[in-house]
Amino acid sequence: MTDAATDLRRHLGMLLGQGRAADAVALLTTRSQAGDAAAQYELGLWRLYGQCVERDPSAALDLFRDAAAQHHPEAVAAEIALLGNGMAGTVDPLAAQARVAALAASDPFYRHQQDLLEQIAAAPLPPAEVLSVDPDIRFYSDFLPPALCDHVMEAARARLAPSFVIDPVSRQRVPHPVRTSHGANFGPVDEDCIINAINRRIAAVTGTDWRAGEMLHVLRYTPGQQYRLHHDGLPNVSNQRQWTAIVYLNHGFDGGATDFPLLGLDVAPRRGGLLVFANTHGDGAIDPRTRHEGKPVDTGEKWVATRWIRTRPWSPWDEAPAR
Numbered sequence: 001m002t003d004a005a006t007d008l009r010r011h012l013g014m015l016l017g018q019g020r021a022a023d024a025v026a027l028l029t030t031r032s033q034a035g036d037a038a039a040q041y042e043l044g045l046w047r048l049y050g051q052c053v054e055r056d057p058s059a060a061l062d063l064f065r066d067a068a069a070q071h072h073p074e075a076v077a078a079e080i081a082l083l084g085n086g087m088a089g090t091v092d093p094l095a096a097q098a099r100v101a102a103l104a105a106s107d108p109f110y111r112h113q114q115d116l117l118e119q120i121a122a123a124p125l126p127p128a129e130v131l132s133v134d135p136d137i138r139f140y141s142d143f144l145p146p147a148l149c150d151h152v153m154e155a156a157r158a159r160l161a162p163s164f165v166i167d168p169v170s171r172q173r174v175p176h177p178v179r180t181s182h183g184a185n186f187g188p189v190d191e192d193c194i195i196n197a198i199n200r201r202i203a204a205v206t207g208t209d210w211r212a213g214e215m216l217h218v219l220r221y222t223p224g225q226q227y228r229l230h231h232d233g234l235p236n237v238s239n240q241r242q243w244t245a246i247v248y249l250n251h252g253f254d255g256g257a258t259d260f261p262l263l264g265l266d267v268a269p270r271r272g273g274l275l276v277f278a279n280t281h282g283d284g285a286i287d288p289r290t291r292h293e294g295k296p297v298d299t300g301e302k303w304v305a306t307r308w309i310r311t312r313p314w315s316p317w318d319e320a321p322a323r
């Protein structure tokens with residue numbers, strides 16, 4: 001971030017701290033209309049998330065475009081992310097990939113992304129290994145090439161935070177011993193074209209609509225950490241998590257199997273492999289048999305990326321995040 005952008009953030013923080021949200025919005029609006037890329041980017045985020053202003057995703061995309069035209073790096077990334085995932089209303093993954101290809105000519109960061117995109121495009125879709133017919137549980141070996149597994153871990157690393165659960169009474173996010181890992185979401189502006197391509201590949205092998213997937217969620221477990229017995233279905237939602245897709249991102253650890261104790265099934269993590277299982281019966285009701293756990297890791301670190309796939313297209317603004 002430039003000094004001017006840091007100053008802007010500090011100034012906004014001060015105004016918000018004093019309860020002067022209207023002044024903060026006025027400042028951002030004036031500066032972005034004057035062509036200040038940092039202000040355009042910030043106001044774009046506020047428009048996207050509805051912070052202090054009415055949520056307006058297409059106005060957000062326009063603001064990111066204006067800032068990106070001035071080579072504001074985060075705005076360039078946000079524009080590419082939103083074109084790929086359609087969360088600002090316009091979906092144009094080919095335009096997003098064309099932006100990456102153009103940037104790759106002069107920017108090593110995007111050259112690497114371009115290289116990874118070519119690798120995933122060239123990797124054949126692996127066949128399913130059926131672990132259970134009913135409930136439906138499948139494993140796909142070599143779903144994700146190693147360099148892409150590395151990219152997911154590196155891209156998530158900076159945002160990892162202790163995992164939480166939603167307290168059913170307070171509805172607040174709280175830490176809980178059921179889940180001692182660290183986690184990170186690839187939110188609407190974090191989903192680079194590689195993550196977008198992975199999400200679409202998960203949709204392709206599962207035969208689901210790519211828009212039905214939640215944001216890809218990375219979990220990192222260190223020794224002793226685990227995800228105790230749970231079910232991925234959610235209480236009181238109309239658009240249920242029909243499927244769970246888990247990509248195992250690394251090797252070099254002991255323990256950490258994904259266990260389905262009611263089925264006597266233990267899945268050993270294999271780097272690049274994808275585990276897919278049904279959380280619901282055909283009629284949409286929760287299938288309790290797919291309760292599962294991430295067993296404690298004994299040595300090393302275990303990394304996974306999970307995509308919970310709903311019955312119908314889903315957006316992060318449809319409901320409060322559940323976990």
Ligand SMILES: O=C(O)CCC(=O)C(=O)O
Pocket residue numbers: 219227232244246256257258259292293294295304306
């Ligand atoms: O880490 C694992 O093996 C399980 C992860 C899991 O249950 C989930 O992400 O829903």
Ligand SMILES: [Fe+2]
Pocket residue numbers: 230231232244292
């Ligand atoms: Fe789970």
